Amino acid sequence: MRYAKGHKTTTRKGIIEVASKRFRKEGVEGVGIAALMSDAGLTHGGFYAHFDSKEELFQEAMAHALDQTQEKLTRLAEADGGGLEAMIRDYLEPWHRRCPERGCAAASLGADIARYSRPTRVVFEKKLEGLIALIARHLPRGDRHMRRRVAIAIFGTMMGTLQLARAVADRRLSDQILESGVEAALNLARGPET
Amino acid sequence: MRYAKGHKTTTRKGIIEVASKRFRKEGVEGVGIAALMSDAGLTHGGFYAHFDSKEELFQEAMAHALDQTQEKLTRLAEADGGGLEAMIRDYLEPWHRRCPERGCAAASLGADIARYSRPTRVVFEKKLEGLIALIARHLPRGDRHMRRRVAIAIFGTMMGTLQLARAVADRRLSDQILESGVEAALNLARGPET
Protein backbone atom coordinates (compact mmCIF):
# COMPACT_ATOMS: atom_id res chain seq x y z
CA MET A 1 0.00 0.00 0.00
CA ARG A 2 1.28 3.41 -0.92
CA TYR A 3 -0.29 4.99 2.14
CA ALA A 4 0.48 4.10 5.72
CA LYS A 5 -1.93 1.72 7.42
CA GLY A 6 -4.74 3.70 8.97
CA HIS A 7 -4.21 6.57 6.55
CA LYS A 8 -7.72 6.43 5.14
CA THR A 9 -9.21 6.43 8.62
CA THR A 10 -7.17 9.51 9.48
CA THR A 11 -8.38 11.27 6.35
CA ARG A 12 -11.97 10.34 7.15
CA LYS A 13 -11.61 11.73 10.65
CA GLY A 14 -10.15 14.91 9.22
CA ILE A 15 -13.15 15.41 6.94
CA ILE A 16 -15.52 14.83 9.85
CA GLU A 17 -13.60 17.30 11.99
CA VAL A 18 -13.74 20.01 9.32
CA ALA A 19 -17.40 19.31 8.55
CA SER A 20 -18.41 19.35 12.18
CA LYS A 21 -16.98 22.86 12.52
CA ARG A 22 -18.30 24.31 9.28
CA PHE A 23 -21.77 22.80 9.57
CA ARG A 24 -22.12 24.34 13.01
CA LYS A 25 -20.90 27.71 11.80
CA GLU A 26 -22.52 27.99 8.39
CA GLY A 27 -25.34 25.45 8.49
CA VAL A 28 -25.57 22.28 6.44
CA GLU A 29 -26.84 24.01 3.32
CA GLY A 30 -24.34 26.79 3.85
CA VAL A 31 -21.29 24.75 2.97
CA GLY A 32 -20.72 22.37 0.05
CA ILE A 33 -18.78 19.12 -0.37
CA ALA A 34 -16.07 20.83 -2.43
CA ALA A 35 -15.41 23.45 0.24
CA LEU A 36 -15.25 20.83 2.99
CA MET A 37 -12.84 18.60 1.09
CA SER A 38 -10.63 21.51 0.13
CA ASP A 39 -10.59 22.56 3.80
CA ALA A 40 -9.45 19.06 4.64
CA GLY A 41 -6.65 19.36 2.09
CA LEU A 42 -8.28 17.14 -0.53
CA THR A 43 -10.24 17.44 -3.76
CA HIS A 44 -13.97 16.90 -3.87
CA GLY A 45 -13.87 13.78 -6.04
CA GLY A 46 -12.63 11.59 -3.23
CA PHE A 47 -15.55 12.36 -0.99
CA TYR A 48 -17.65 9.34 -1.94
CA ALA A 49 -14.85 6.94 -1.13
CA HIS A 50 -15.42 7.98 2.49
CA PHE A 51 -19.15 8.68 2.74
CA ASP A 52 -22.28 7.54 0.92
CA SER A 53 -23.81 10.99 0.92
CA LYS A 54 -23.68 14.44 2.44
CA GLU A 55 -26.30 13.36 4.93
CA GLU A 56 -24.13 10.48 6.16
CA LEU A 57 -21.32 12.96 6.74
CA PHE A 58 -23.74 15.23 8.53
CA GLN A 59 -24.67 12.42 10.91
CA GLU A 60 -21.03 11.72 11.71
CA ALA A 61 -20.19 15.39 12.06
CA MET A 62 -23.13 16.03 14.36
CA ALA A 63 -22.28 13.01 16.50
CA HIS A 64 -18.68 14.16 16.73
CA ALA A 65 -19.69 17.67 17.73
CA LEU A 66 -22.08 16.45 20.41
CA ASP A 67 -19.39 14.09 21.76
CA GLN A 68 -17.07 17.05 22.12
CA THR A 69 -19.71 19.00 23.99
CA GLN A 70 -20.42 16.04 26.24
CA GLU A 71 -16.69 15.70 27.00
CA LYS A 72 -16.23 19.37 27.73
CA LEU A 73 -19.24 19.56 30.01
CA THR A 74 -18.14 16.39 31.81
CA ARG A 75 -14.69 17.89 32.38
CA LEU A 76 -16.21 21.11 33.73
CA ALA A 77 -18.62 19.28 36.01
CA GLU A 78 -15.89 17.11 37.47
CA ALA A 79 -13.39 19.90 38.07
CA ASP A 80 -13.00 21.36 41.54
CA GLY A 81 -15.83 23.74 42.34
CA GLY A 82 -17.46 22.63 39.09
CA GLY A 83 -20.70 20.70 39.14
CA LEU A 84 -23.82 21.59 37.25
CA GLU A 85 -23.32 25.30 37.77
CA ALA A 86 -19.98 25.26 35.93
CA MET A 87 -21.62 23.51 32.98
CA ILE A 88 -24.50 25.94 32.82
CA ARG A 89 -22.28 29.00 33.12
CA ASP A 90 -19.84 27.85 30.48
CA TYR A 91 -22.63 26.92 28.06
CA LEU A 92 -24.11 30.38 28.36
CA GLU A 93 -20.85 32.35 28.25
CA PRO A 94 -20.30 34.87 25.43
CA TRP A 95 -17.61 32.65 23.84
CA HIS A 96 -20.34 30.16 22.99
CA ARG A 97 -22.52 32.77 21.33
CA ARG A 98 -19.54 33.94 19.29
CA CYS A 99 -18.14 30.51 18.34
CA PRO A 100 -20.83 28.11 17.20
CA GLU A 101 -18.13 26.13 15.38
CA ARG A 102 -16.68 25.03 18.69
CA GLY A 103 -20.00 24.78 20.48
CA CYS A 104 -23.13 22.77 20.95
CA ALA A 105 -24.54 21.31 17.74
CA ALA A 106 -28.04 21.16 19.20
CA ALA A 107 -28.06 24.94 19.44
CA SER A 108 -26.54 25.63 16.02
CA LEU A 109 -28.35 22.90 14.06
CA GLY A 110 -31.42 22.15 16.16
CA ALA A 111 -34.02 23.66 13.86
CA ASP A 112 -32.50 21.78 10.90
CA ILE A 113 -32.21 18.39 12.58
CA ALA A 114 -35.98 18.37 13.07
CA ARG A 115 -36.36 18.40 9.28
CA TYR A 116 -33.91 15.58 8.55
CA SER A 117 -34.58 11.89 8.04
CA ARG A 118 -35.30 9.53 10.88
CA PRO A 119 -31.81 7.92 10.99
CA THR A 120 -30.29 11.37 11.49
CA ARG A 121 -32.74 12.11 14.27
CA VAL A 122 -31.89 8.77 15.88
CA VAL A 123 -28.23 9.76 15.98
CA PHE A 124 -29.15 13.08 17.55
CA GLU A 125 -31.39 11.39 20.08
CA LYS A 126 -28.63 9.05 21.27
CA LYS A 127 -26.25 11.92 21.90
CA LEU A 128 -28.95 14.00 23.52
CA GLU A 129 -29.63 11.15 25.94
CA GLY A 130 -25.98 11.33 26.94
CA LEU A 131 -26.22 15.03 27.69
CA ILE A 132 -29.44 14.59 29.64
CA ALA A 133 -27.89 11.81 31.72
CA LEU A 134 -24.85 13.99 32.40
CA ILE A 135 -26.98 16.86 33.67
CA ALA A 136 -29.22 14.50 35.67
CA ARG A 137 -26.16 13.00 37.35
CA HIS A 138 -25.20 16.40 38.71
CA LEU A 139 -28.59 17.49 40.01
CA PRO A 140 -28.62 18.02 43.76
CA ARG A 141 -31.96 16.31 44.49
CA GLY A 142 -34.88 14.23 43.25
CA ASP A 143 -35.48 10.61 42.28
CA ARG A 144 -34.37 9.18 38.94
CA HIS A 145 -37.46 10.23 37.03
CA MET A 146 -37.62 13.71 38.43
CA ARG A 147 -33.92 14.28 37.78
CA ARG A 148 -34.38 13.20 34.19
CA ARG A 149 -37.33 15.54 33.66
CA VAL A 150 -35.48 18.45 35.19
CA ALA A 151 -32.34 17.65 33.20
CA ILE A 152 -34.30 17.71 29.94
CA ALA A 153 -35.77 21.10 30.80
CA ILE A 154 -32.39 22.50 31.83
CA PHE A 155 -30.84 21.46 28.54
CA GLY A 156 -33.81 22.87 26.64
CA THR A 157 -33.41 26.15 28.48
CA MET A 158 -29.68 26.31 27.80
CA MET A 159 -30.09 25.50 24.13
CA GLY A 160 -33.08 27.79 23.63
CA THR A 161 -31.59 30.81 25.34
CA LEU A 162 -28.25 30.39 23.53
CA GLN A 163 -30.09 30.33 20.24
CA LEU A 164 -32.09 33.43 21.14
CA ALA A 165 -28.90 35.19 22.20
CA ARG A 166 -27.46 34.47 18.76
CA ALA A 167 -30.57 35.45 16.83
CA VAL A 168 -31.04 38.98 18.15
CA ALA A 169 -29.12 41.95 16.79
CA ASP A 170 -28.64 43.99 19.94
CA ARG A 171 -25.65 43.08 22.06
CA ARG A 172 -27.22 44.29 25.30
CA LEU A 173 -30.36 42.24 24.80
CA SER A 174 -28.24 39.25 23.87
CA ASP A 175 -26.25 39.55 27.11
CA GLN A 176 -29.49 39.82 29.02
CA ILE A 177 -30.78 36.63 27.40
CA LEU A 178 -27.65 34.71 28.41
CA GLU A 179 -27.91 35.98 31.99
CA SER A 180 -31.59 35.12 32.19
CA GLY A 181 -30.80 31.65 30.92
CA VAL A 182 -28.15 31.06 33.55
CA GLU A 183 -30.42 32.24 36.32
CA ALA A 184 -33.33 30.12 35.13
CA ALA A 185 -31.25 26.97 34.60
CA LEU A 186 -29.80 27.33 38.10
CA ASN A 187 -33.30 27.80 39.53
CA LEU A 188 -34.50 24.68 37.78
CA ALA A 189 -31.48 22.78 39.08
CA ARG A 190 -32.14 23.87 42.66
CA GLY A 191 -35.71 22.65 42.37
CA PRO A 192 -38.92 24.31 43.54
CA GLU A 193 -38.23 23.86 47.26
CA THR A 194 -35.40 26.35 47.75
CA MET B 1 -56.03 49.89 -14.13
CA ARG B 2 -56.94 46.40 -15.16
CA TYR B 3 -56.71 45.13 -11.57
CA ALA B 4 -58.87 46.35 -8.70
CA LYS B 5 -57.29 48.94 -6.45
CA GLY B 6 -55.36 47.16 -3.71
CA HIS B 7 -54.93 44.07 -5.85
CA LYS B 8 -51.15 44.17 -5.77
CA THR B 9 -51.17 44.52 -2.00
CA THR B 10 -53.44 41.50 -1.75
CA THR B 11 -51.10 39.47 -3.95
CA ARG B 12 -48.13 40.53 -1.87
CA LYS B 13 -49.88 39.47 1.31
CA GLY B 14 -50.70 36.13 -0.29
CA ILE B 15 -47.05 35.51 -1.13
CA ILE B 16 -46.02 36.39 2.44
CA GLU B 17 -48.71 34.09 3.83
CA VAL B 18 -47.54 31.16 1.71
CA ALA B 19 -43.87 31.86 2.39
CA SER B 20 -44.39 32.17 6.11
CA LYS B 21 -45.91 28.67 6.17
CA ARG B 22 -43.42 26.94 3.89
CA PHE B 23 -40.34 28.57 5.40
CA ARG B 24 -41.42 27.34 8.82
CA LYS B 25 -42.12 23.87 7.53
CA GLU B 26 -39.26 23.31 5.09
CA GLY B 27 -36.68 25.89 6.08
CA VAL B 28 -35.60 28.89 4.02
CA GLU B 29 -33.21 26.91 1.84
CA GLY B 30 -35.76 24.13 1.56
CA VAL B 31 -38.16 26.03 -0.65
CA GLY B 32 -37.47 28.14 -3.74
CA ILE B 33 -39.04 31.27 -5.19
CA ALA B 34 -40.71 29.32 -8.00
CA ALA B 35 -42.44 26.94 -5.59
CA LEU B 36 -43.63 29.80 -3.39
CA MET B 37 -45.02 31.80 -6.29
CA SER B 38 -46.74 28.78 -7.78
CA ASP B 39 -48.26 28.05 -4.36
CA ALA B 40 -49.55 31.60 -4.36
CA GLY B 41 -51.12 31.01 -7.80
CA LEU B 42 -48.55 33.03 -9.73
CA THR B 43 -45.47 32.47 -11.86
CA HIS B 44 -41.99 33.07 -10.51
CA GLY B 45 -41.16 35.97 -12.80
CA GLY B 46 -43.37 38.39 -10.93
CA PHE B 47 -41.61 37.89 -7.64
CA TYR B 48 -39.26 40.85 -7.96
CA ALA B 49 -42.11 43.26 -8.58
CA HIS B 50 -43.05 42.56 -4.93
CA PHE B 51 -39.73 41.97 -3.15
CA ASP B 52 -36.12 43.00 -3.66
CA SER B 53 -34.78 39.57 -2.73
CA LYS B 54 -35.58 36.28 -1.09
CA GLU B 55 -34.17 37.63 2.15
CA GLU B 56 -36.59 40.57 2.12
CA LEU B 57 -39.45 38.10 1.74
CA PHE B 58 -37.99 36.05 4.56
CA GLN B 59 -38.05 39.07 6.86
CA GLU B 60 -41.68 39.77 6.05
CA ALA B 61 -42.66 36.12 6.37
CA MET B 62 -40.89 35.75 9.70
CA ALA B 63 -42.48 38.94 11.05
CA HIS B 64 -45.89 37.75 9.90
CA ALA B 65 -45.43 34.34 11.54
CA LEU B 66 -44.30 35.86 14.83
CA ASP B 67 -47.24 38.27 14.77
CA GLN B 68 -49.58 35.31 14.43
CA THR B 69 -47.94 33.59 17.38
CA GLN B 70 -48.15 36.76 19.45
CA GLU B 71 -51.86 37.10 18.61
CA LYS B 72 -52.65 33.50 19.41
CA LEU B 73 -50.81 33.57 22.72
CA THR B 74 -52.48 36.85 23.63
CA ARG B 75 -55.89 35.35 22.90
CA LEU B 76 -55.10 32.30 25.04
CA ALA B 77 -53.78 34.37 27.91
CA GLU B 78 -56.80 36.62 27.94
CA ALA B 79 -59.38 33.85 27.74
CA ASP B 80 -61.19 32.69 30.88
CA GLY B 81 -58.94 30.44 32.94
CA GLY B 82 -56.11 31.28 30.57
CA GLY B 83 -53.16 33.28 31.74
CA LEU B 84 -49.56 32.27 31.34
CA GLU B 85 -50.29 28.62 31.95
CA ALA B 86 -52.60 28.43 28.93
CA MET B 87 -49.88 29.94 26.74
CA ILE B 88 -47.24 27.56 27.97
CA ARG B 89 -49.44 24.49 27.63
CA ASP B 90 -50.57 25.36 24.12
CA TYR B 91 -47.05 26.13 22.95
CA LEU B 92 -45.88 22.74 24.13
CA GLU B 93 -48.85 20.71 22.90
CA PRO B 94 -48.26 17.94 20.34
CA TRP B 95 -50.05 19.94 17.62
CA HIS B 96 -47.17 22.40 17.71
CA ARG B 97 -44.56 19.68 17.32
CA ARG B 98 -46.49 18.30 14.35
CA CYS B 99 -47.32 21.58 12.62
CA PRO B 100 -44.34 23.94 12.44
CA GLU B 101 -46.05 25.69 9.53
CA ARG B 102 -48.71 27.07 11.86
CA GLY B 103 -46.38 27.53 14.80
CA CYS B 104 -43.65 29.63 16.31
CA ALA B 105 -41.05 30.84 13.82
CA ALA B 106 -38.43 31.18 16.54
CA ALA B 107 -38.58 27.43 17.11
CA SER B 108 -38.60 26.42 13.45
CA LEU B 109 -36.12 28.99 12.14
CA GLY B 110 -34.12 29.98 15.23
CA ALA B 111 -30.87 28.32 14.29
CA ASP B 112 -31.02 29.90 10.83
CA ILE B 113 -31.90 33.43 11.93
CA ALA B 114 -28.65 33.56 13.90
CA ARG B 115 -26.78 33.21 10.60
CA TYR B 116 -28.68 35.89 8.71
CA SER B 117 -27.81 39.54 8.16
CA ARG B 118 -28.24 42.13 10.84
CA PRO B 119 -31.45 43.69 9.40
CA THR B 120 -33.10 40.28 9.55
CA ARG B 121 -32.00 39.84 13.14
CA VAL B 122 -33.35 43.30 13.97
CA VAL B 123 -36.77 42.25 12.67
CA PHE B 124 -36.61 39.10 14.78
CA GLU B 125 -35.54 41.04 17.82
CA LYS B 126 -38.50 43.42 17.59
CA LYS B 127 -41.00 40.59 17.46
CA LEU B 128 -39.21 38.71 20.22
CA GLU B 129 -39.51 41.77 22.44
CA GLY B 130 -43.25 41.61 21.90
CA LEU B 131 -43.40 38.00 23.01
CA ILE B 132 -41.22 38.68 26.04
CA ALA B 133 -43.43 41.60 27.07
CA LEU B 134 -46.53 39.44 26.66
CA ILE B 135 -45.13 36.74 28.94
CA ALA B 136 -43.84 39.29 31.43
CA ARG B 137 -47.28 40.88 31.59
CA HIS B 138 -48.78 37.59 32.76
CA LEU B 139 -46.21 36.69 35.40
CA PRO B 140 -47.68 36.53 38.90
CA ARG B 141 -44.89 38.35 40.73
CA GLY B 142 -41.69 40.35 40.59
CA ASP B 143 -40.69 43.89 39.64
CA ARG B 144 -40.33 45.00 36.03
CA HIS B 145 -36.75 43.83 35.62
CA MET B 146 -37.23 40.49 37.24
CA ARG B 147 -40.38 39.80 35.23
CA ARG B 148 -38.49 40.57 32.06
CA ARG B 149 -35.63 38.23 32.95
CA VAL B 150 -38.00 35.43 33.87
CA ALA B 151 -40.05 36.00 30.71
CA ILE B 152 -36.94 35.68 28.53
CA ALA B 153 -36.01 32.41 30.21
CA ILE B 154 -39.53 31.04 29.92
CA PHE B 155 -39.62 31.76 26.22
CA GLY B 156 -36.15 30.24 25.79
CA THR B 157 -37.32 27.13 27.60
CA MET B 158 -40.47 26.84 25.51
CA MET B 159 -38.61 27.32 22.25
CA GLY B 160 -35.72 25.06 23.21
CA THR B 161 -37.83 22.18 24.43
CA LEU B 162 -40.15 22.37 21.41
CA GLN B 163 -37.14 22.18 19.15
CA LEU B 164 -35.73 19.22 21.03
CA ALA B 165 -39.11 17.49 20.88
CA ARG B 166 -39.05 17.88 17.10
CA ALA B 167 -35.45 16.78 16.68
CA VAL B 168 -35.60 13.40 18.39
CA ALA B 169 -36.88 10.28 16.64
CA ASP B 170 -38.61 8.51 19.50
CA ARG B 171 -42.18 9.58 20.16
CA ARG B 172 -42.09 8.68 23.84
CA LEU B 173 -38.96 10.73 24.46
CA SER B 174 -40.46 13.58 22.50
CA ASP B 175 -43.59 13.52 24.68
CA GLN B 176 -41.40 13.50 27.75
CA ILE B 177 -39.52 16.55 26.50
CA LEU B 178 -42.75 18.48 25.99
CA GLU B 179 -43.97 17.54 29.48
CA SER B 180 -40.66 18.51 31.06
CA GLY B 181 -40.81 21.84 29.25
CA VAL B 182 -44.29 22.60 30.56
CA GLU B 183 -43.32 21.71 34.11
CA ALA B 184 -40.15 23.78 33.99
CA ALA B 185 -41.78 26.81 32.40
CA LEU B 186 -44.52 26.74 35.03
CA ASN B 187 -41.91 26.47 37.78
CA LEU B 188 -40.04 29.45 36.38
CA ALA B 189 -43.29 31.39 36.20
CA ARG B 190 -44.13 30.64 39.82
CA GLY B 191 -40.73 31.90 40.87
CA PRO B 192 -38.26 30.42 43.38
CA GLU B 193 -40.37 31.14 46.46
CA THR B 194 -43.19 28.64 45.95
Place this chain on the structure above:
DNA sequence: TGTACATCAGTGAACGCGCGTTCACTGATGTAC
Protein backbone atom coordinates in the same frame (compact mmCIF):
# COMPACT_ATOMS: atom_id res chain seq x y z
C1' DT C 1 17.23 -9.14 -7.90
C1' DG C 2 14.15 -7.74 -11.65
C1' DT C 3 9.87 -7.50 -13.98
C1' DA C 4 4.77 -7.57 -14.32
C1' DC C 5 0.80 -6.85 -12.25
C1' DA C 6 -2.62 -5.62 -8.38
C1' DT C 7 -4.13 -2.35 -5.10
C1' DC C 8 -6.49 1.77 -3.85
C1' DA C 9 -6.51 6.75 -1.91
C1' DG C 10 -6.92 10.57 -4.21
C1' DT C 11 -7.70 13.53 -8.75
C1' DG C 12 -10.34 16.49 -11.67
C1' DA C 13 -13.47 16.81 -15.58
C1' DA C 14 -18.12 16.18 -16.32
C1' DC C 15 -23.22 15.09 -15.33
C1' DG C 16 -27.93 17.02 -14.67
C1' DC C 17 -30.37 19.98 -11.78
C1' DG C 18 -32.53 23.67 -9.37
C1' DC C 19 -31.46 27.91 -7.59
C1' DG C 20 -32.03 33.36 -7.35
C1' DT C 21 -32.42 36.81 -10.48
C1' DT C 22 -33.28 39.48 -14.97
C1' DC C 23 -35.89 41.07 -18.72
C1' DA C 24 -38.54 41.67 -22.97
C1' DC C 25 -43.05 40.88 -23.46
C1' DT C 26 -48.47 40.35 -22.85
C1' DG C 27 -52.95 41.90 -22.39
C1' DA C 28 -56.66 43.91 -19.84
C1' DT C 29 -58.07 48.18 -18.52
C1' DG C 30 -57.73 53.25 -17.73
C1' DT C 31 -57.18 57.97 -19.72
C1' DA C 32 -56.76 61.68 -23.46
C1' DC C 33 -58.80 63.86 -27.03
Place this chain on the structure above:
DNA sequence: TGTACATCAGTGAACGCGCGTTCACTGATGTAC
Protein backbone atom coordinates in the same frame (compact mmCIF):
# COMPACT_ATOMS: atom_id res chain seq x y z
C1' DT D 1 -68.85 57.77 -28.82
C1' DG D 2 -64.59 56.08 -30.94
C1' DT D 3 -59.71 55.72 -31.44
C1' DA D 4 -54.83 55.90 -29.81
C1' DC D 5 -51.95 55.51 -26.30
C1' DA D 6 -50.32 54.76 -21.30
C1' DT D 7 -50.25 51.88 -17.37
C1' DC D 8 -48.61 47.99 -14.88
C1' DA D 9 -49.43 43.20 -12.63
C1' DG D 10 -48.20 39.19 -14.20
C1' DT D 11 -45.71 35.86 -17.77
C1' DG D 12 -42.17 32.70 -19.10
C1' DA D 13 -37.74 32.12 -21.37
C1' DA D 14 -33.15 32.78 -20.25
C1' DC D 15 -28.86 34.04 -17.40
C1' DG D 16 -24.87 32.27 -14.74
C1' DC D 17 -23.84 29.63 -10.87
C1' DG D 18 -22.91 26.22 -7.46
C1' DC D 19 -24.68 22.14 -5.90
C1' DG D 20 -24.34 16.73 -4.96
C1' DT D 21 -22.81 13.01 -7.35
C1' DT D 22 -20.28 9.97 -10.87
C1' DC D 23 -16.44 8.11 -13.12
C1' DA D 24 -12.31 7.17 -15.86
C1' DC D 25 -7.98 7.98 -14.56
C1' DT D 26 -3.23 8.60 -11.90
C1' DG D 27 0.63 7.14 -9.55
C1' DA D 28 2.97 5.43 -5.56
C1' DT D 29 3.62 1.31 -3.42
C1' DG D 30 2.85 -3.66 -2.37
C1' DT D 31 2.97 -8.56 -3.95
C1' DA D 32 3.92 -12.66 -7.17
C1' DC D 33 7.12 -15.20 -9.45
